[in-house]
Amino acid sequence: MDQYKLFLQRMGLIGTSTFLVTITGIMLLPILTQNLSIQDYGVWTQFQITITIIPAIAILGLPYTMVRFLSASKSRTEIQEAFYSILFTVIFASIMGAVALYILVVPISHVLFNGNVGVGLILPLTVIMSALQLVFVDYFRASNQMTKYAVFTTLQAYMVVIFALLLVLMGRGVVGAVTGILITQTLISLIMFTFVLKQIGFKIPRFHNLRQYLTFGLPTIPSNASFWVLDASDRYIIGIVLGITSVSYYSAGYTISSLLTILTSPIYTVLLPILSQFYAERKIRETRFLLNYAIKLYLIVAVPAVIGLSILARPLLYILSTPTLANQGYLITPILATGGLFFGLYCIITQIIVMERKTKITGNIWAISAILNIILDVTFGYFLGIIGIAIITLLLYLTAFLITVYYSLNYIRCDFYVKFAKKTIYAAFFMALSLILLNPYGPVNIVLSGLFSFALYIFVLWLLKGIKTDEIKFFTGMIKESLVNVYCALRGL
Structure with missing residues (x-):
């Protein structure tokens, strides 16, 4: 049972960090939309998309491989060999990608960045x-x-806000904003490498197991890049088919729906290292229990999150952006948030396939999804605009989840809590009704209404015996403990 408590503690820590990271996107929204033109905000969005997908390809799936293989490693020599083999390979691959980007800088700038070569x-x-x-x-x-994972990811996000804000206010425009990203990533990478050197030292790798790592990692590229394939690539296509202004509308609505990652990220981040240890020791019963536990925990919070974000999208965007962006962007938030719900379930179930080293399955799923996404986006985007593209995203997330469930059940059978899910939907109905009746506007009203409606959701779920009193007390204590841990970590860094 200690492992499950450790899982919850780590998940609470990462969840707090993810929340702090995610709200930086909310912080940046008014800074950028009120100081840049709609076109330049679209350029910023395209830049962020690009630095998501290209590194995801350049790293060759190797960092993800490191999580799978190093989680159970004890020997310092093994850790050094694996880490530096991966690091040197990634450096080489990313430099090759950067050279290609530099050679093609002019056409890339015209296609993606509205002609901004800077x-x-x-x-x-x-x-x-x-x-x-x-x-x-x-x-x-x-x-x-x-x-350390939580502290560095949080620190990186806030440094981007600080540098982007300073450079934009200094009149550097969108070039200054993206320069803030580069400065931040350089500083954070140097700091993290210093910590790694202190822990494991330095060693020139012999690349003994590189072939094994690549065999595992390369098929995960489509899967690991799924965030881009079904979200980021949408904005590329919107920019080409509908124009850079539509990218801004879509990004505004997407920013609100992306708050759902606060729930997905901690489970996804913490789950694999612990599961890898269980699986390496052939503790199948414990592995199944932890997977089921993660699914139920995710459903408790994800269902009301989708409802809340869908209803509050418009008033939130009125506060954080401009009326034009709010009136256009809020329409896609419910669609994308629902897709995010299924993607979160996929992130849990896919751990089974990863543990079985059947990464070709997920690779094939997302490779096919990428092709379908481009074809359908161009078609539905042309006829239905950004709403059609959002619907395609939802359908592809749902399809990927269902296919993954089909294959994963061949290895470990999970309980998807159908009866419990019905109770969460029923409780979420009362939450939605309360938000509609309250109709909040303004920051304070939105926060208070959100807290009240969520408390009502928990109360109804408790009445339906979907959650127990002891569980409520336990999770409340875990949240408090996680906040204290993050605060102490930031002070001690």
């Missing part, structure tokens, strides 16, 4: 630093150093 020139270096940062944060994840 932004295009910053892209290659940012890609290199993004790839390195992924290696370092996944090292801390693989070695179960979740406090």
Whole structure:
């Protein structure tokens, strides 16, 4: 039972960190939309998308591989060999990608950045630093150093806000904003590498197991890039088919729906290292219990989150952006939030396939999804605009989840709590009704209404015996403990 408590503690820590990271996107929204033109905000969005997908390809799935294989490693020599083999390979691959981007900087700038070559020139270096940062944060994840993982990811997000704000207010425009990202990633990568050196030292790798790592990691590229395939690529296509202004509308609604990652990220981040230890020791019963536990925990909070974000999207966007963006962007938030719910369930179930080292399955799922996404986005985007593209995203997330469930049940059978899910939906109906009746506007009213409606949801769920009093007390204590841990970690860094 100690492992399950540890899982909850780590998840609470990462959940707090994810919340702090996610709200930086909310902080940046008014800073950028009120100081940049709608076109330049679209350029910022395209830049962020690009530094998501290109490093995801350049790292060759290796940091994710490191989490799978290093979680059960005890030998310092093994850890050194694996880490530096992966690090050097990623450096080489990311530099090759950066060189290609530099050679093609002019056409890329015209296609993606509205002709802003200055932004295009910053892209290659940012890609290199993004790839390195992924290696370092996944090292801390693989070695179960979740406090450092949480602190560094949180620190990175707030440094971006600070540097982007300063450079935009200095009149540097969108070029200054993206320069803030590059400065932040460089500093954070140097700090993290210093910590790694203190822990394991330095060693020139012999690349003994690189072939094994690549065999595991390469098929995960489509899966690990799924965030881009079904979300970020949408904005590329919107920019080409509907124009850069529509990218801004879509991004505004997406920013609100992305708050759902506060729930998905901690479970996804913490689950694999612990499951890998259980599975390596052939503790199948414990593995199944933890998977089921994660599904139920996710459903408790994800269902009301989708309802709350869907109803509060418009008033939130009125506060955080401009009336034009709010009136256009809020329409897609319910669709994308529902898709995010299924993606969160996928992130839990796919751990079974990863533990079985059947990563070709997930690779094939997302490769097919990517092709369908492009074809359907162009078609539905042309006829239905950003709403059609959001619907396609939802359908592809749902399909990926169902296919993954089909394959995973061949290895470990999970309980999806159908009866419990019905209770959460029933309780969420009362939550939705209360929010509609309250119709909040303004920051204070929105926060108070959200807290009241969520408390009502928990109360109804408790009446339906979907959650017990002891569980409520336990989770409340865990949240308090996690907040204290993050505060202490930030003070001691």
